[in-house]
Every structure is written in structure tokens, then in C-alpha cells.
Amino acid sequence: MKRNMFWVGLIALVLCLSVTFLTGCAKKAAVKSDTATTQEQKAVTKAPSTDDQAAAAAAREKALREQALREQAEKEAAAKAAKEAAEKAKKEAAEKAKAILKELQIPDIHFDYDKYNLKPEAQAILKAGAPAYLKYSGYKLVVEGHCDERGTVEYNLALGQKRADEAAKYLADLGIQKERIKTISYGKEMPLDKESNEAAWAKNRRAHFVIFPPVK
Amino acid sequence: MRHVVRLAISSIFLLLLFHNSPVYGKVYIDIDSPSFQKFPIAITEFKSLRPGAETGDFPVWFADTLSRNLLITGYFNVIDRRAFLEDPSRAGITGEGTRFADWTTIGAEYLIKGGFQADGRQLIAEFRLFDVMKGELIVGKRYTGTTDDKNRIVLQFANEVLQALTGEAGLFDTRIAFVKKNISAADLYTSNFDGSDLRRITSYNSLTLAPRWSPDGRQLAFTSYKDGKPDIYLRDLVTEKTEKITSYPGLNLPGSWSRDGTRLLVTLSRDGNQEIYDMTVGNRLLQRLTREFSIDVSPVRSPDEKRIAFVSNRNGSPQIYIMDADGGNVRRLTFEGNYNTSPAWSPKGKMIAYEGSIDGRFQIFVINEEGGAPQQLTFAGGDHESPAWSPDGRYLAYSVRGYGRSRIEIMNSNGQNSRVLHEGNDGCLSPFWSPHLR
Numbered sequence: 001m002k003r004n005m006f007w008v009g010l011i012a013l014v015l016c017l018s019v020t021f022l023t024g025c026a027k028k029a030a031v032k033s034d035t036a037t038t039q040e041q042k043a044v045t046k047a048p049s050t051d052d053q054a055a056a057a058a059a060r061e062k063a064l065r066e067q068a069l070r071e072q073a074e075k076e077a078a079a080k081a082a083k084e085a086a087e088k089a090k091k092e093a094a095e096k097a098k099a100i101l102k103e104l105q106i107p108d109i110h111f112d113y114d115k116y117n118l119k120p121e122a123q124a125i126l127k128a129g130a131p132a133y134l135k136y137s138g139y140k141l142v143v144e145g146h147c148d149e150r151g152t153v154e155y156n157l158a159l160g161q162k163r164a165d166e167a168a169k170y171l172a173d174l175g176i177q178k179e180r181i182k183t184i185s186y187g188k189e190m191p192l193d194k195e196s197n198e199a200a201w202a203k204n205r206r207a208h209f210v211i212f213p214p215v216k
Numbered sequence: 217m218r219h220v221v222r223l224a225i226s227s228i229f230l231l232l233l234f235h236n237s238p239v240y241g242k243v244y245i246d247i248d249s250p251s252f253q254k255f256p257i258a259i260t261e262f263k264s265l266r267p268g269a270e271t272g273d274f275p276v277w278f279a280d281t282l283s284r285n286l287l288i289t290g291y292f293n294v295i296d297r298r299a300f301l302e303d304p305s306r307a308g309i310t311g312e313g314t315r316f317a318d319w320t321t322i323g324a325e326y327l328i329k330g331g332f333q334a335d336g337r338q339l340i341a342e343f344r345l346f347d348v349m350k351g352e353l354i355v356g357k358r359y360t361g362t363t364d365d366k367n368r369i370v371l372q373f374a375n376e377v378l379q380a381l382t383g384e385a386g387l388f389d390t391r392i393a394f395v396k397k398n399i400s401a402a403d404l405y406t407s408n409f410d411g412s413d414l415r416r417i418t419s420y421n422s423l424t425l426a427p428r429w430s431p432d433g434r435q436l437a438f439t440s441y442k443d444g445k446p447d448i449y450l451r452d453l454v455t456e457k458t459e460k461i462t463s464y465p466g467l468n469l470p471g472s473w474s475r476d477g478t479r480l481l482v483t484l485s486r487d488g489n490q491e492i493y494d495m496t497v498g499n500r501l502l503q504r505l506t507r508e509f510s511i512d513v514s515p516v517r518s519p520d521e522k523r524i525a526f527v528s529n530r531n532g533s534p535q536i537y538i539m540d541a542d543g544g545n546v547r548r549l550t551f552e553g554n555y556n557t558s559p560a561w562s563p564k565g566k567m568i569a570y571e572g573s574i575d576g577r578f579q580i581f582v583i584n585e586e587g588g589a590p591q592q593l594t595f596a597g598g599d600h601e602s603p604a605w606s607p608d609g610r611y612l613a614y615s616v617r618g619y620g621r622s623r624i625e626i627m628n629s630n631g632q633n634s635r636v637l638h639e640g641n642d643g644c645l646s647p648f649w650s651p652h653l654r
Contacts, residue, residue, distance in 0.1 A: 114533065114555070151578070152557040152571065152601060153395075153425060153646055154469060155527055155534050157446070158483065158490045158513040161467045165485070184445055185467055189402065189423050 097213065103132040104139055106209040109167060110202060113148070116162035118170055122207075126167065129209070130174035138214030140180045143168045146208065147188040148201035160185030167207040252630065254293045255381060258300065258324040258348075259283050263309050265333040265340065274332050278341065278370065282328065285374045288410045289386060290611075290633030295324055309344065316351040324348050328377070337362045343373040345380060355380045384608050391650045392604075392613050393417070393427040393436060394624050397643035404438060404451075406650075409626075411637045417451060418458075426646060428470045431477045433653045437461075437470040448482060450497075461500065471515035471526075472561075481515040481524065492526055494541075505543035516561045516568075517541070518585070525549065525559040525568055525585070536570055538585060549587060556581075558602050562629075564609030569593075571601045571614075580614050582629075593631035602646045605629075613637065613647035 106129030109122035118126070133139060145164030147156040164183035172178045193200035262278035264271045279297070286292040301318040308314070309329040319327050327346040332339065344356040355376050359369045371388040378386040391406045391413075404417040404427050418424045420442035428437040436451045447463040448470050462468045464486035471481030471492070482495050484502075492515045493502040506512040510530040517524055521541060528537050533554040539546040550556040555573035562569070566585050571578045574592070578599040583590040594600040598618025605612060613626050623639035624647045638644055 114529075150599075151534075151555060151573075152514070152527075154483075154514045155511070155557045157425075157467055157469060158485075158511040161485050161490060162511060165466070165488070183466055186423070186441075189397070189425075 108206040111205045133176045140212040142182045142210040144208040145185040148204040157187035160187045257326040258295045259328045262330040265331040281370045290628045319348040394647040395645040427648045429650045483513045562609045569603035
């Protein structure tokens with residue numbers, strides 16, 4: 001029993017000593033680490049005065065830059081959208097205008113040699129063409145009178161004028177205001193087909209209709 | 217051509233050198249008759265008036281230039297110089313040194329001899345026209361000027377020859393206006409009576425048509441689309457200024473001038489239909505002459521200005537009509553054919569030239585203002601259009617097109633001696649003859 005007590009005592013002593021020793025070592029390490037901490041702290045306390053400010057400025061700049069970029073992107077997107085919308089509107093307007101022009105375009109009407117009376121098929125074309133002008137009242141038209149190459153320059157100028165006048169009068173009778181219709185004769189000076197044969201002459205004896213959109 | 221010849225022309229009538237000369241100024245032959253035969257004429261090389269002096273090209277130049285200008289008139293057969301029998305080294309240039317038998321033998325009825333003297337720029341030229349049959353001098357002239365005037369000197373004597381043999385001076389001081397048309401534009405041009413000296417008058421890159429020379433030769437009235445529609449303009453050929461004189465809605469076309477140049481007949485469609493008006497050019501006042509719901513166009517005045525010929529389709533097809541100057545008393549002139557247009561009234565009086573459709577082609581005709589049978593003047597292929605009289609009424613200019621070519625031609629008023637004034641691939645249209653441009 002006494003022997004056991006001895007070993008217990010010895011172990012306790014060893015433990016005590018080792019604790020003491022260990023503690024001392026730990027203290028040294030702690031001191032060491034304290035020094036390191038202090039140094040670190042020194043570095044940290046140093047940052048707010050120089051490095052920290054730069055970082056903040058950089059961050060701010062970055063933020064501003066990002067914001068600017070964001071805004072620019074938004075702006076560009078908006079502009080793009082607006083442009084697209086404008087283009088779309090323009091395209092639509094153009095298409096609409098084109099559609100209106102198509103609606104307003106009266107095909108050429110044709111005449112017999114040395115004649116200016118409107119043939120039934122010519123009257124039918126004018127009847128079909130007139131309603132669009134009643135619908136789109138801002139549009140005007142010019143009726144061009146043309147002749148085939150046979151005969152005199154001057155007589156054909158008169159004949160072309162007659163053809164244009166007859167067509168214009170018919171359109172006016174269909175309800176288009178006279179003020180919206182102008183006439184011009186080109187006589188035989190502007191043939192569609194330059195050949196000298198019946199087919200070309202028939203093509204060239206015509207009234208041609210030119211649409212004038214409203215002036216904005 | 218139109219500017220006054222600056223040379224001091226001293227014309228010495230050499231008639232005094234010879235005895236009887238009552239023939240001077242007499243009209244020998246009626247050149248307007250259809251049976252007219254051309255004058256056979258011989259023109260010798262000119263001789264130096266100073267024997268031994270350097271002659272240069274002058275002897276041949278004078279003979280050739282005079283020959284060419286007389287040939288253009290259509291009244292002369294110029295006999296080839298190689299056929300001459302006379303020895304030029306021995307014969308003089310006056311009647312005394314001339315053996316007329318040498319000339320009758322080769323068929324010459326008339327003979328022109330001449331001499332010249334050139335001292336530096338100074339030039340003296342003498343011309344003598346002989347009647348070979350009678351062995352008589354008809355006219356002799358001497359001109360002094362500079363060498364620059366040599367062409368005008370020759371033309372002056374050519375005029376004397378025409379005056380002596382035909383009773384009327386030539387047309388060497390006239391020009392012809394016409395339209396040249398390509399795909400995109402038509403413009404006005406003028407050229408001399410022989411086709412030389414072509415000048416472009418307008419460059420509007422537009423349609424410009426229907427030239428009408430004013431009676432003083434200074435202005436051209438015409439229609440141009442240069443402002444987008446056919447309006448009437450006046451071009452002053454001296455100042456080159458252009459003025460728009462009518463711009464009514466629809467058609468504006470010029471017709472003929474009055475002799476005093478104050479009024480211009482015009483065709484306008486401003487009243488809803490083509491009508492003929494007499495316009496006072498100074499204030500643009502209009503007197504309306506026709507009132508028909510048909511085409512009335514192309515008005516021309518008679519030389520006495522009492523009547524107006526024009527084209528109307530009031531009876532269905534285009535025909536020539538005549539009315540009084542105030543628009544009254546309208547009567548139809550042409551009845552043959554279904555397309556008779558472009559009347560031109562002879563300055564000599566009663567004849568009206570026009571173009572008519574016959575066998576599908578257009579040909580030039582003349583008809584008496586009293587009516588009767590028209591006389592066809594052109595017969596060749598192609599379309600012959602827009603006749604215009606020379607101021608002496610002895611020639612007609614007109615356009616011809618067909619076979620891909622187009623030209624302005626001139627013929628004697630009896631339909632003979634047609635020759636080309638100008639030819640091109642472009643359209644050559646609507647000739648109009650100037651008055652004398654002195």
C-alpha cells in the first residue's frame with residue numbers, strides 16, 4: 001500500500017512539474033504570439049489611414065463605373081428599343097404608305113389610234129381606282145397623256161393633253177375634287193416601248209397616273 | 217453671219233466698161249416652175265490682179281467656194297473645170313479676153329470669172345458673171361476687205377448672181393433651227409443654210425420643242441418642260457437670256473409670230489380644251505380665236521396676216537382649216553387622207569405646205585389656200601414631217617425619219633433637189649427657218 005502511495009505521489013509530482021514546465025512553455029509561446037498579434041494589429045491600425053481609403057475610393061469608383069455601365073446599358077437598351085420601335089413604326093408607316101400607294105395606283109389606261117374617248121375597260125379601271133382617292137383625301141394625282149410615235153409632234157401634244165383631260169374629267173365626275181388632279185401631255189415624246197409596231201403603239205397610247213402624297 | 221459685214225465693200229459696177237447691158241436685174245427664168253432646168257454655169261479659177269505676185273491657194277479657193285455655195289441653192293449645174301477648153305494662161309477675166317464659143321461648146325450658159333489681189337491681210341476681189349449665149353456681162357463687182365472676210369465676200373457675190381438670174385437674193389444669211397432629241401432630252405440647235413456652223417441653243421436636260429423664230433431673227437419662241445410642264449419661253453439669241461412667257465395649266469405651245477413681232481399665236485389648254493389664242497407678247501394679253509370642244513393646234517398666219525391656217529380634228533380626224541384672223545369664217549382646207557397636220561404658209565402667198573398620211577407614211581404636200589387638189593412633194597421611204605418655208609418661199613425644210621436614222625432635209629419648193637442639212641441617230645425634228653439675219 002505504501003509503495004502504491006509512493007508511485008501516486010511521484011506521478012503527481014511529475015504531473016505537477018510537467019504542468020509547470022508546460023505552462024511556462026505555453027506562456028512563452030503566448031508572448032510570442034502576442035507579439036505577432038501586436039504586429040498584426042499594428043498593420044491593421046495602419047490601413048484606415050492610407051490603404052483603406054484607396055480601397056474605399058476604388059470601390060466607390062467601381063460602383064460608379066458599374067452604375068454608369070448599368071445606366072449606359074439601360075440607356076442603350078432604351079435607345080435600341082426606341083430605335084427599333086421607331087424603325088418598326090417607320091417600317092410600318094412605310095408599309096402603310098406603300099399599301100396606300102398601292103391602293104391609290106391606277107393602272108395605265110389605253111386608247112385607240114388618234115382617239116381620246118375612254119373605252120369601257122378604261123372607264124372600269126378609273127371606277128375601280130377612284131374610291132381610294134376618296135378615302136385618302138390628302139393625296140393628289142397627275143394624269144399624263146401619251147401617244148404613239150406616228151404623226152406630228154404638236155398634234156400629238158394636243159392629243160396627249162386630250163387623253164389626260166378626258167381621264168381627269170372622268171375621275172372628277174367620280175367625286176375626286178378637280179383641284180387634286182393635274183394633267184400633263186408628253187405627246188409622243190416618252191414612249192414606253194420604242195419599237196415601231198402595233199403592239200408597241202398600243203402600249204404607248206396611254207394615260208399614266210402619278211400619285212403625289214400629302215406634303216408633311 | 218448676222219453681224220454687219222465690217223468690210224468696206226466698194227462695189228464698182230463694171231457694166232460701164234461694156235456697151236449695152238439692159239439685162240441687169242432681169243429675171244431670166246421662172247425657177248419656181250416645175251419644168252425649171254438648172255443653170256449650166258462655168259466658174260474659172262481666179263487670177264491674180266497683179267501678174268507675177270504670189271497667188272497661194274486663192275485661185276482654186278475662190279472658184280471652189282463659189283461653186284459650192286451656188287450648188288447648195290439647187291439652181292445650178294456647175295461644169296467640171298477639167299472640161300474647160302479655154303487656155304487660162306492666155307484668157308483674161310474680162311469679156312474682152314473671153315472666147316464665148318469655148319464656153320457654149322461645153323454647154324455653159326453662164327460663166328463666172330474673177331480676180332484677186334492680196335496684200336498681207338488686205339484683200340481685193342473682182343467677180344464677173346457673163347451670159348455666154350449673148351456674150352455679155354450681166355453683173356460685175358469689186359470688193360475690198362481683209363482675208364478674214366473672204367467667205368463673206370464670196371457669199372455676197374453668190375447673192376448677186378442669184379439676184380441677177382432669179383430676181384431674188386440668196387439665203388446665205390439665214391439659219392435653220394431644229395430639235396435634236398435623244399433618249400432623255402430634246403434641245404434646240406441652229407445651223408447655217410448649208411448645214412455648217414451647228415450651234416446648240418438650249419441644254420435643259422428636258423424636253424424642249426417647237427422653235428419659232430421671231431421676224432427680226434433675234435428671238436426664238438419655244439416650248440420646254442424644263443420646269444416640269446410644257447411652258448412657252450423666249451430666248452434672246454444675242455443676250456442668250458431666256459424668259460418664260462406663258463405657264464398656264466396644261467399645254468402651252470407657240471405658233472407663228474406677227475410680222476411686226478408684237479404678237480404670237482399660241483395653243484393653250486387653260487380653258488379646259490386646246491384652243492388657239494393671239495397673244496400680245498409685251499403684256500401677255502390673250503385674244504381667244506377658237507371655241508370648239510376638239511383639238512385646235514398649230515396656227516400659222518397668212519403673209520398678209522388676214523387669215524390663219526391651223527389643225528383641228530373637229531370632224532373626227534386631224535385636218536387643215538383656215539379661219540379669219542379674228543377666228544371667224546372657219547373653213548376646212550384638206551379633204552384627202554385621214555391625217556393632215558403641220559401647216560406652213562408660204563411667205564410668197566397662196567400655197568400651204570403640210571404633212572399628210574398616205575399609204576401609212578407621212579409625206580409633204582402643198583395645197584392652194586383656195587383648196588383644190590394637193591400636190592405631193594416627197595415620195596421617198598420614211599416619214600417626212602414638219603415642213604417649214606425659207607423666207608423667200610423657194611425652199612422647204614422638213615424632217616425625215618425611218619430605218620433608224622433621222623435627218624433634216626431641204627428641197628426646192630417644187631420638190632426637187634432634196635439635200636441633207638443635218639443627220640444623226642438622234643431624232644432631228646421640227647425645223648424652222650430664220651428670216652434674213654442681216
